[in-house]
Amino acid sequence: MQQRNKKTASPSLSLGNFASTIGENLLNDAKISTRDVNVSYGDKQAIYDASLDIGRNQVIALIGPSGCGKSTFLRCLNRMNDTIGICKVSGKLMLDGEDIYAKKMDPVLLRARVGMVFQKPNPFPKSIYDNVAYGPRIHGLARSNAEVDEIVITSLEKAGLFEEVKDRLNAPGTSLSGGQQQRLCIARTIAVSPEVILMDEPASALDPIATAIIEELIDELRQNYTIVIVTHSMQQAARVSQRTAYFHMGRIVEVGDTNRIFTNPRHEMTENYITGKFG
């Protein structure tokens, strides 16, 4: 910790160097817009003045070292941080022009519109079928069992899992392999027809084949959903995203077209991080 403090004080990492985001962090016609977002857990500030637009039907990758605030930022987008008592969020976060943090915004409905997939697959201790049917049922999205059936099947199909599980829909979700469980979680997210899917390192616990399947799926889902993915894998960010945002010590240092970020980043910190150099 002492060393970290020392680093903060060194001129190369002084805030002056990355107080404002460089690159193309703002967009026309964004799906989600955030402006001057500050987040703190008690006394500790986790995000400083984050202004970032998230494009429609695009994948944006949030990258950065551990503790840089990328997961915190992701969790602000569907108010997952509400569950943490000491967490304070300020600034503007808009979903299609609606204030995400407005009093009239129901967080439960918001989380249906902005779904989330976590690092570790977390299926409910229920059958494969019930895992996917759960959301549509509690949100009243289906009027009959036939409609629930249809939602379950199309969601599993979209998540690329249906063919593998169609003969055992009543088997427990936890009986699937890690990669299948993660796709089940994606199917569960899709089942409530979200507009945005947040993914927090969705493939970090998976083997390369399962990872490739998830990545392929992300690319297909992009046609219908806006996707924000947090990842520690540079190659994954480079493969799946159209835009990339680099976070460092709670600030968004640089945002840009993924091709540019990975071939010609403008900020030295971005360069150092993606080339694996000492910052």
Added chain:
Amino acid sequence: MNQDTPLGGHISKRFDNELEDMRHQVLAMGGLVETQVANGLRGLFESDSELARRVVQDDDKVDRMEVDIDDQCLKILARRQPAASDLRLVVAIIKTINDLERIGDQAEKLGRNQLELIDDDAGSSHCMKLEHLGNLVSKMLNKALDSFARMDVDEALKTIGLDEKINAEFDGMMRQLITHMMEDPRTIRNALRVSWCARALERIGDHSKNICEHVVFLVRGKDVRHIGLKEQVEMVSE
């Protein structure tokens, strides 16, 4: 070396060493190619067939170096998946060694043509006409390799400017040779050989220009190929 693209500083020291080692090999290959061009020219100026023969033989060494460095680049791409300036370095090296290999081939042509020249007064007087062009080209190659070694964009852009001079010199030389051939058809055989040497030198100028453009790409991440020098300078200063 320019501060914009330091090769070192990776958390993996081995990766630092691999990149540095690869850069050294490119510089060594550049040195060999430079010697090949210088010897090719000396062979012509001094009618030294022994030297010319050596240039032809030594082209194999240049080819082998290209293959070795290519192989190392491939390994780095596969094992390290480089990004940003590291990726640009590997790509710039792959392209640069291709240009160096081609320059080596042109040097070999100087040697081969020397061996075919008929030893007479007209022949050596034609060869002497290559001297000015040869000096310009050697200087350009030297500067191109220098700008690569120091990763110096300003030097690279200045060097690109030399290509026009070389082209003008080449055109002038062609006119002279054609005049000679028309005046005295007995000189045609040697004059043609000399014109092929001039063409080889002109091509070396083009490859040196390419190397300079790879340096700009490596350091600044900007692709300045196939545009005029003025636009290149503007693009780099953006």
